[in-house]
Structure formats: structure tokens, C-alpha cells
């Protein structure tokens with residue numbers, strides 16, 4: 865995606881394309897991937913970017929709110945931002961900390977509990993935790 869295409873994508877999602885937001889979007893939306901804020905910051909630094917940590921965090925929150933990325937919370941200390949926004953599931957390798965995609969159609973949910981009164985289902989996401997065989 866070119867910088868102007870990325871800017872157009874941000875505007876489509878109601879995000880003003882400031883230079884810092886464009887830098888973050890260029891790295892994160894480059895390809896299907898799952899990055900933590902720290903990993904994203906490292907990549908930005910490697911590209912010579914001087915975007916602050918606070919700006920990266922704020923930008924990721926904004927992108928998440930506006931549906932530009934999906935937030936995946938593995939546990940309270942680990943949050944990832946997924947550039948693939950359509951419904952899909954994940955493998956999480958507990959030793960490497962890596963996430964990989966499982967296509968939506970590869971998981972069939974056979975039964976779900978009754979939803980709490982007054983609620984409707986928004987989505988079901990499956991996270992399969994894996995480790996290398998001993």
C-alpha cells in the first residue's frame with residue numbers, strides 16, 4: 865500500500881492521517897501480522913522513526929476503536945494488534961509467544977451457552993494454546 869492509500873484507509877475509518885499515525889499504519893498494515901506495541905515500536909525504531917512510545921500506544925488504541933486493527937488480549941500482560949480484521953481464530957505458541965491465524969471456516973462451533981439476558985452475540989473467537997512436543 866502506498867502512503868496515499870494508507871491515508872485514504874485511515875480516513876475511511878474516521879482517523880485523521882497525521883504523520884505519526886501514517887508511520888504506525890505503514891508498519892502494522894503492511895501485511896497480515898500480529899504485533900505487540902513493543903514489537904511495533906522496535907520496528908518503527910529500526911526504520912529510523914522517532915515516534916514516541918505514548919504516541920504508539922495511543923495510536924494503537926485509536927486504530928482498535930475504529931476497526932483498523934483487531935486487539936487480541938492473550939492475558940493481562942500480553943496484547944497484540946492484528947492487521948487482519950475479518951473474523952478468524954488463532955494458535956498461540958506459549959513458548960515463542962507467536963500468534964498465527966486459523967481461517968474462520970476451519971473451526972466449527974457445535975454448541976454455545978445461552979447468552980445472558982438482554983445480550984446478543986457479537987463474535988466467537990477461538991484461541992488454541994500450543995507448545996512444542998517434548
Ligand SMILES: [Zn+2]
Pocket residue numbers: 898946948952953954964965
Ligand atoms: Zn490473526
